[in-house]
Amino acid sequence: MNPTSDQHILIACGLNKTYTQRSGRFGFGNSKVKALDDVSVSLRAGSTLAVVGESGSGKSTLARCLLQLQPLDSGEVMFQGNNLAKLSGHALRQERRHLQMIFQDPFASLNPRMKVRDIVGEGLLIHEIGSPKEQLDQVVRMLERVGLKTADLNKYPHEFSGGQRQRIGIARALVLEPKVVVCDEPVSALDVSIQAQILLLLKSLQQEMALSYIFISHDLRVVRHIADDIAVMHKGKIVEQGRVTEIYAAPAQDYTRNLLNSIPGRKPLAA
């Protein structure tokens, strides 16, 4: 698979996160949801760690907490040996460039009033990477690599289809040449051809720049192709973790076995 080392670029230890529900008027009381329950994961430099698990098991929460986009109740995230929570202001902004996220809901994460050129180029501008001309060239190159066109530069998000929007989000994250990208369902809205194109793009960037990915996905076929390691989440906990090849061959947990057995198209639908 990928030329990975055993050196870890991102290490998360004992992460906890509980949400308290606002009480609604629907007549049920206040409730708490434990989204992360003592979660520890580590990402080997230059490798891809897939996070799979039931809907609502805490994957997106984990993604956001790893990148400090959301506060943790407790736990630590170390990026290249630095505790991210202890960084502030300038230092955190510096590291941000190297930690990018592809969001699960592309539309909600794209500013509707910005043109594609500005959405994708914003990071280059903020981090002052290259001249305006170079920035535009980079944006164009990245759009092409995700299968969009130069003519799309001046369009707004609502002028695109679901899968095209998802690719705008992918271009925005990758154009910064980050070190770690957390991808939350990055290819779920794409046809299988574009999906293959994006997966190959992620892999070739990984080879060129030793990128590391955390790859959240429901598609276990995609995970098999892209990931080196896998962590299986269930109700806020990691229930199984290891090399993809080993876990696919011999899942230890019932829950994991059930996931692997439920891949659609492999057996008839039966109640």
Add this chain to the structure above:
Amino acid sequence: MTELLRIENLTISSASAPEQLLVKNVSFALERGKTTCIVGESGSGKSLTALSVMGLLSDQLQRQAGRIVFQGTDIAGWNNQQLRNIRGKQIGMIFQEPMTSLNPVLTVGYQIGEGLAVHLGLKGAVLKARVASLLQQVGIPPERANSYPDELSGGQRQRVMIAMSIACEPAMLIADEPTTALDVTVQAQILRLLDDLKTRMHMGMLFITHDFGVVADIADNVVVMFRGEIVESGSVNEVLNNPQHPYTRALLDCVPDVEGSKPLKPIDYAWLKTGVVA
């Protein structure tokens, strides 16, 4: 075999560039109790086709031509008022992006109950029980009725949309990539739920997906779209096992295998001879 929906020569362009067609001459029919899956290229016009059935195309787009015959009546020219009476009640719709179609300031319980109150006149404890049961059926604990959309996970939002769309047991369901955010176990549960409505209520379903595993599991018929046009349609068996159009064949070739042994290879459009002009 009773026809539920027939789309004839549907053609859509943006209002500002009427010569650039986004959907060209699309025609197909759907029967009661059957499922038609629309598959195809990203950006090929699948969502626009679905939205136009509901009369929900954005103002920047226009339907240049075409008939949309639902239960024997051409509803293509209907105004909003007329459409509102059948939306949600006779035609349910699950949109591709839940966050854009859920109201952020209303609880999901309220939003699921809205159609039941408006169309079926349910209220009070009966309404509440029905909402709880719908949430249960899509695998969300009923107490989450209290939650606002931004307090739910991606897949939970998608399931709230599903619950809303089937609340009134519509004659037809239009589902635009309804399970993309669901893991395979929850997805199987949802597909069984929809399948049950199909057999029990003879619901017809128009189901857009990129997942050929799902197509194999649920489709009776398949429509393949490429660059705004239908390039192939037929029974699920015909299309998956004996695809005729070069694009369909190329697309099926890209489906990843679960063993990870087949190399990832996107379609080489330069070599694809389709007869469809870009």
